[in-house]
Amino acid sequence: MTLDTNPTILMVPGLRDHVAQHWQTLLQDKLPKAASVPPLENDKLSCAARVAALDAALATIDGPVILVAHSAGVMITVHWARRHKRKIHGALLVTPADLDTPLPAGYPSIDLLARNGWLPAPRDPLPFRSIVGASRNDPLARFHRVSAMAQDWRSRLVDLGEVGHLNPTSGFGEWPMAERLIRELF
Template identity: 55%
Template structure:
C-alpha cells in the first residue's frame, strides 16, 4: 500500500506565525495527510547550522516520501541542508518567496552581520538534488524578482510567477494562500 507524501513545512527566519499561510495550510491538510513542521528555534536564534540540523532531524523521523514547503529564509535553510545532506526522501519542494540575504534586509529583520555570524553565507547556489519550483513575487521587498529568478535557475527549479503578492506573508494579506495547494499538487497528485 502506497501512502501520499508527507508535507514538511519549513518556516522563514521569523519561525512559525499563527496566521501565516504555511500554518493555515498545515492545519487544513493535516486532516487527511501527514503534515510535519520543522521545530521552531525562535527569532533570537539565527543559527543556520541549528536550522539545518532541525530539517535533518525532521526528515529522518519521516518514513516515506516528503514534499517540502519552504518560505523565505526556510528556502535558504533547505538549500544549506541539501548542500550538506543531499536528497534523502525529498521528492519535491515548493520554495515560496526566497529571501535575498545578499541584499540588506529592511529594518526589523536580521542584519548582514548577524546573518554572517550565524553561518548563512555563502548562500548555496548549486542545483538542488530534487525537483523544485520557486514561487516568484513581482514586488517582494525582501528579494527583487530578477534575483529570485536567478536563484531558481541556479537551483534547477521551475519558476512560477505568482503576481504582486509582496513577501507572501500576513503583512501582505496572506493569510490563506490557496495557490500553495496547486503548487504542491505538481509533485503529488493525491491532493
C-alpha cells in the same frame, strides 16, 4: 495521488517560525499528512541549528517528503540540500529571502547573517524537483534575484505577481495556490 496520501508535506518556516495566520500554518492544519519543523528554543539565528532542526524533522518521517519552504526557510532548505543526501520527492520554495543583499530595517544585517553561517547563499543545483514562487514586489528579494536563484537551483520559476512577501503582513493568510503547486510535485 492526492494531498491526503503520500508523500508527507513538511513545512519549513522562515526565521519568524510559526505565525498563526500564515498560509503555511493554515495549510498544515488543513492537510491530513503534514508536519512542520519545530521552532528553535536556542540559536534562533544559527543556520547550522536551523539545518539540524530540518534534518531532525526529516528523520521522524518515513517515506517520501515534499518540503514547503517560505522566506528564510527556503535558504534553510538549500543549505540542508548541500549537506545531506536524503531523497526528497520535491520542494515548493516560496518567496525566498535574498540574504546576500541588505534586508529592510528590522531584519538581520548581512554581517550578522554571515557570522551565523547563512552566507553565501547556496546556488548549487538542487538534487530534487523544485518550484520557486517569486513575488514582483517582495521587500526581502527582488524578482530578478529570485529568478536567478531559481535558474541556478534548476527550479521551475512561478511568477506570483505582486504578493509582497506572501505573509499576513502582505495580506495573506490562506493561499490556495500552494495546494495546486504542491500537487504538481507529486
